[in-house]
Amino acid sequence: ALRDNRIELIRASWHELSISISNVTLTDEGQYTCSLFTMPVKTSKAFLTVLGVPEKPQIFGFTKPVMEGDKMTLTCKTSGSKPAASVRWFKNDKEVKNVVNDQKEDTNGKTFTVTSTMDFQVDRFDDGAALSCRVYHESFNHTPQIAMQVLEVHYTPSVKIIPSNIIPQERQDLTLTCESKGKPVPEPVLWTKDGGELPDPDRMVVNGRILTISVLNKTDNGTYRCEATNAIGQSSADYNLFVH
Template sequence: LRDNRIELVRASWHELSISVSDVSLSDEGQYTCSLFTMPVKTSKAFLTVLGVPEKPQITGFTSPIMEGERMQLTCKTSGSKPAADIRWFKNDKEVKDVKYLKEEDTVRKTFTVSSTLDFLADRSDDGAVVSCRVDHESLNSTPQIAMQVLEIHYTPLVKIISSNSWPEEGQSIVLTCESKGKPVPEPVLWTKDGGELPDPERMVVNGRVLSISFLNKTDNGTYRCEAKNPIGRNSTEYVLIVH
């Protein structure tokens, strides 16, 4: 063996040992040891070299993503032998039913493995960490991981919270319009029965809060809160009945 990486460790009539440094895939194969005794003794061993997978890369990622859009993320790693295993996780939960593709390099005898995660963007995914995990016996139980953080933009979700479940004449009521969206919704718009608030002296809007003092029967009606952001708008209604 004429290779500077191969060193003779021990040689005797009973034992012949070598060491191979900086092992490469080309070192794989059958090695023969012969002891020139009478008769000659020969032993053979096959050396299997594992191909270490490269650090995975995630492609197809865009940010931000609009709610309802289809996203296809592909995780790819090359150089493994045998073929590496790829798994997808969203936060800490494994995602099943993903596409898996394995291609062999017939020259280097290694594999390029890819997996595609296909999903529709949902507001519940905003801030979720999507990770691609590569497992292989050469990694000694320490997988290689690539990660992306999802940013989902979505229209506001709106609801009205009342401070008084049984409003009576002479009392006051506070209606709070809670709106959640991304980007953050602009200041909300309050209306009554499809028009402007009829009594601005008693009906005071402060940000998302509508306060009505000294309630009377004329305040009965449908109050609407509308919120919008660059993605869209949404609204909800509250029917006020003064007793």
């Protein structure tokens, strides 16, 4: 008969004999036999399968911040599953398919360690993306365990000039807005005309990212450049002004 402090007899009658097992471990797996001592003895057998619950997954190889264009190799690992757990990667809520999965038997000879490796090249649109490793197992009742990391991507500025008027005319005012996006946030922009300083500071006023040219005339014709710089690099955009 079973003798274990975790095993308790909860009902005993002529018709039924019931036991409970607390703090179930993998060693409790096996065949259990109930015997009725008649002549001859009658028995009934059942095999108890114990699931190994996977440990909370961990992500290795993550760095923050990461530079645009860098290649990242991330590994997700979970141990102690029986049968072996299933591991899947997601970027935001979209599953990533190009992954390599591997499983190895743990030293106890009963459970498994599962690893999943994902390679990808980072671009600026990945900034703020949530990378999650999700572990699925029948012991979780369809709710996976999740490990998550949020990407912080640093990249050179992108620059665009937006004019206030598509067809600039004499004696009008013109506003040129320099839109610059980058991470870290770009420093204040630099405006130039034809490769040099702005020639008429009385009429050409810079306020932050905005260049305002008052009372246009034909001498204002030329190429205006906006340059934006951050710790990663520098970018620029040109606007060719032709005063009608």
